[in-house]
Amino acid sequence: MGSNASTPKSSGGGAQAPSPSRDPGHGPPLDTIATSPSPRVSHSSRSFEIIQAPSAAAAVAPTSSAAPIIQMDHKQSFPFIVILIVLLNLGMFIFTMYANNCPAHFIPSGGACSLSFMKRFSFQPLNENPLLGPSASTLLKLGAVEPGAVAFGNQGWRLLSSMWLNAGLFHLFVNMLGLLSIGIRLELAFGFAKIMIIYILGGFGGCLISALFNRSGAISVGASASLFGLLGSMVSEFIMNWSVYTNKFLHLSKLIFFVTISVCFGFMPFVDNFSHIGGAVAGVLLGIVLLARPQVPWIERCRYIIPTSYPHQQLQVLQQNQPSWKHMRKLLQMVARLVAINLLIAFYAAASALLFKGFDIPSKCHICSRLGCMPTSLWTCPSV
Numbered sequence: 001m002g003s004n005a006s007t008p009k010s011s012g013g014g015a016q017a018p019s020p021s022r023d024p025g026h027g028p029p030l031d032t033i034a035t036s037p038s039p040r041v042s043h044s045s046r047s048f049e050i051i052q053a054p055s056a057a058a059a060v061a062p063t064s065s066a067a068p069i070i071q072m073d074h075k076q077s078f079p080f081i082v083i084l085i086v087l088l089n090l091g092m093f094i095f096t097m098y099a100n101n102c103p104a105h106f107i108p109s110g111g112a113c114s115l116s117f118m119k120r121f122s123f124q125p126l127n128e129n130p131l132l133g134p135s136a137s138t139l140l141k142l143g144a145v146e147p148g149a150v151a152f153g154n155q156g157w158r159l160l161s162s163m164w165l166n167a168g169l170f171h172l173f174v175n176m177l178g179l180l181s182i183g184i185r186l187e188l189a190f191g192f193a194k195i196m197i198i199y200i201l202g203g204f205g206g207c208l209i210s211a212l213f214n215r216s217g218a219i220s221v222g223a224s225a226s227l228f229g230l231l232g233s234m235v236s237e238f239i240m241n242w243s244v245y246t247n248k249f250l251h252l253s254k255l256i257f258f259v260t261i262s263v264c265f266g267f268m269p270f271v272d273n274f275s276h277i278g279g280a281v282a283g284v285l286l287g288i289v290l291l292a293r294p295q296v297p298w299i300e301r302c303r304y305i306i307p308t309s310y311p312h313q314q315l316q317v318l319q320q321n322q323p324s325w326k327h328m329r330k331l332l333q334m335v336a337r338l339v340a341i342n343l344l345i346a347f348y349a350a351a352s353a354l355l356f357k358g359f360d361i362p363s364k365c366h367i368c369s370r371l372g373c374m375p376t377s378l379w380t381c382p383s384v
Contacts, residue, residue: 081192082183086176092164093172097121100134131168136219136382148216163203165221167270178227178258194290202229202283209278212355215362217383220272225279232283237291272372288340292333
């Protein structure tokens with residue numbers, strides 16, 4: 001008696017998924033291409049609707065190519081948090097250069113300000129800041145991370161203020177390009193609240209690791225740590241939802257590009273790869289907790305639903321009889337979330353305890369200095 005509600009019989013006798021718009025057993029099978037407007041089924045902040053194809057309404061053989069496509073729309077249609085973060089970073093960089101005022105300050109190296117025609121907004125000499133940015137003293141004054149000040153000077157607030165600072169114009173450009181490229185897609189797919197949490201906690205984790213592994217006196221900023229938080233969450237989301245991507249190469253290429261550029265910047269003044277590592281670790285764990293693909297309400301009726309693109313995702317219903325798949329997937333997601341939450345708490349707790357208890361990792365780690373600023377013939381590594 002309950003079988004008619006889940007697997008209606010077709011003219012061929014085979015079991016098919018029920019129509020989302022008609023009563024099971026009376027409406028056309030799912031692989032019938034309809035031309036009339038389709039109903040919508042809402043679920044939380046998402047809704048689903050059949051995308052109709054311009055073809056005659058007729059029943060076709062149940063093949064994967066004839067499976068209907070479901071469009072998932074979101075209430076949030078504009079990535080306002082990502083845009084707001086970009087504007088805040090731009091505004092903070094302009095203010096930083098205004099406060100820096102290179103021509104009015106003595107330059108120890110004896111060099112001239114870069115792009116001096118910009119007057120007050122000109123940059124420090126390239127041998128001091130090759131990224132076209134301010135001096136170490138200006139960044140420190142505005143909230144950059146300095147390990148000694150954080151660990152022994154009761155200035156833990158720098159772990160949060162630093163994530164809004166960029167080391168230079170090049171650094172700002174890559175960070176904002178990555179934020180727009182990755183953040184917009186994630187925000188439209190998962191909502192502004194989750195992306196804001198990942199951005200802030202990822203940046204905090206990166207700044208925490210930077211302060212823990214850098215030598216005292218080194219200056220670093222953490223805007224790229226927040227970007228690596230989003231990159232890390234994208235990695236975990238990519239792995240968890242591997243089957244949803246129709247163009248895996250494109251997403252992998254985007255990820256590799258931004259990671260490569262940011263790691264190269266990590267060897268330059270005021271940017272270090274410790275913050276990138278910390279942000280990525282926090283981002284991966286946060287992605288497991290927050291970005292697992294939600295269960296769709298039609299999964300009981302349609303058996304097996306796979307999203308195929310962002311941000312307005314197309315969900316293809318595959319007519320496969322796998323009743324245990326949903327329950328196994330939910331169980332694995334719950335276990336993964338539980339493990340990730342515990343690891344995330346342990347990560348922040350252990351790093352904070354080591355930092356504020358004055359544990360001197362740089363003196364015990366001989367290769368750690370290779371991941372921070374590396375002085376070359378083109379630039380030095382300023383400190384305070």
